């Protein structure tokens with residue numbers, strides 16, 4: 001089978017198409033004949049700096065849609081030929097991918113395999129940020145970094161559907177700002193945002209800030225919170241040193257900081273992830289949320305997809321077409 005792997009860390013050019021053995025599912029796993037695979041920012045971090053890469057060579061890819069090829073020992077409720085969408089720990093950039101049965105989901109009614117490939121990472125993550133961790137209440141305001149990206153596109157719509165009083169986004173360019181405004185955001189700031197947030201909220205700050213960037217952006221997001229505000233950290237796009245927060249920052253205004261990682265949750269509490277995923281997928285199936293596929297590449301063109309996302313010009317979701 002074909003797989004796209006990297007044998008060293010570096011730019012998009014280190015992604016190589018290779019011939020690989022078809023993987024066989026172990027106990028509790030299924031193998032999937034991949035139709036589409038989603039491109040995530042985490043794939044770029046894996047390729048560039050070894051994020052969650054246990055050893056080289058490494059086949060990236062955290063999510064696929066397709067048909068079940070084979071089921072491993074002990075798997076129940078899933079069968080060969082069934083159309084599914086799956087969170088994979090890695091290995092999605094290939095003709096056949098393995099996934100733990102706990103993170104394999106039937107394609108929701110009414111959705112095709114192309115749309116299904118956009119669901120596994122972004123939808124549960126966005127749902128957790130708004131609801132499970134962010135605990136957004138009707139009327140509250142929310143500030144979202146990377147508002148035009150995969151997670152950002154869905155968070156804006158989910159926050160609006162949850163009755164947010166105001167949904168603010170931050171992006172790196174004007175075209176992204178226009179896109180985010182079309183996807184649930186009331187106001188979108190380009191670049192620096194702390195003063196703009198204070199101005200937009202009459203000096204009060206926001207109730208919830210969602211940060212996938214880290215470093216200075218994390219600090220600025222913290223400084224943008226209202227009294228009793230919450231910040232949820234869910235990434236480190238800036239590759240800054242890990243943040244830490246203590247009493248001096250938290251006590252004065254009663255603010256709190258939380259975190260979320262879908263891959264860690266999948267490994268530690270798969271039942272919680274399933275609940276999140278089912279609730280989140282229902283929001284796509286009922287039309288509350290849409291995640292536009294703005295660029296699609298053949299599997300062999302994975303490096304092009306990485307270049308597009310890496311130049312910070314992509315919006316919405318990027319997909320690789322594997323065996324559509």
Ligand SMILES: NC(=O)c1ccc[n+]([C@@H]2O[C@H](COP(=O)([O-])OP(=O)(O)OC[C@H]3O[C@@H](n4cnc5c(N)ncnc54)[C@H](OP(=O)(O)O)[C@@H]3O)[C@@H](O)[C@H]2O)c1
Nearest residue numbers: 040041146149150151171172212234235237260261262312
């Ligand atoms: N914790 C979790 O469970 C989880 C799950 C999924 C995704 N994530 C994180 O959520 C973020 C979005 O992921 P995605 O796959 O949907 O990607 P994406 O948003 O479609 O694309 C990457 C995003 O990162 C931002 N970005 C790129 N380079 C950056 C840099 N050097 N500094 C600051 N921002 C940068 C871009 O926003 P601008 O160009 O507009 O700044 C862009 O929105 C990523 O940080 C990812 O790691 C976390």
